[in-house]
Amino acid sequence: MSERAKGSSTCGETSSQTAHEISFTVPGPPKGKERPRFNRSTGRTYTPKSTRVYEDSVCASYQQAAPKGLEKDGIWSATLRIYFADLRRRDLDNVIKSVLDALNDVAYADDAQVHEIHAYRELDRENPRVEVELVCRK
Numbered sequence: 001m002s003e004r005a006k007g008s009s010t011c012g013e014t015s016s017q018t019a020h021e022i023s024f025t026v027p028g029p030p031k032g033k034e035r036p037r038f039n040r041s042t043g044r045t046y047t048p049k050s051t052r053v054y055e056d057s058v059c060a061s062y063q064q065a066a067p068k069g070l071e072k073d074g075i076w077s078a079t080l081r082i083y084f085a086d087l088r089r090r091d092l093d094n095v096i097k098s099v100l101d102a103l104n105d106v107a108y109a110d111d112a113q114v115h116e117i118h119a120y121r122e123l124d125r126e127n128p129r130v131e132v133e134l135v136c137r138k
Contacts, residue, residue: 022107024065026058026130030082032094033101055102062107062132072109074136077116081131083124092119099132107134 031054036045047055082095096119100111108114115137 020067020070021133021135022062022066022070023131023133024061026061026099026132028057029085029128030090030095030130031098032091033097034094051098054098058099058102058130058132059106062103066107070107072105072107074108074113075138076108076114077118077135077137078114079118079120079133079135081120081122083122083127083129083131085123085125085128087123092121095119095130099130103134 031050034048034051037048038045078096078100080096080099082092084090096117100114100117104111
């Protein structure tokens with residue numbers, strides 16, 4: 001998947017054609033979303049640091065590929081090709097959650113706008129990564 005963004009209209013426009021498609025690659029080993037942690041002294045929950053770092057990497061990869069000024073409304077579909085460096089068992093859904101959550105308020109207002117998800121587990125021992133394709137359907 002190449003790093004590209006296409007489409008000149010914004011997603012919020014009503015049209016029978018796809019308003020835009022954005023493809024990007026998150027380099028490095030895929031990272032699943034960890035469960036929130038609880039701080040007993042403050043009584044608050046927090047996201048573990050390794051999850052925050054990975055989500056920041058997802059945001060940076062998206063922002064490099066996406067044209068500026070895209071609207072965040074609309075209905076989205078997501079395709080993720082998740083390339084692991086080995087064949088150990090891992091839950092794809094945690095990686096999907098990491099990527100989609102990272103794009104909240106970045107690609108779309110909320111990941112509840114993603115109505116269709118396709119995910120594929122792949123093996124690439126030399127180049128683990130996640131390739132993401134987002135399509136705003138209307």
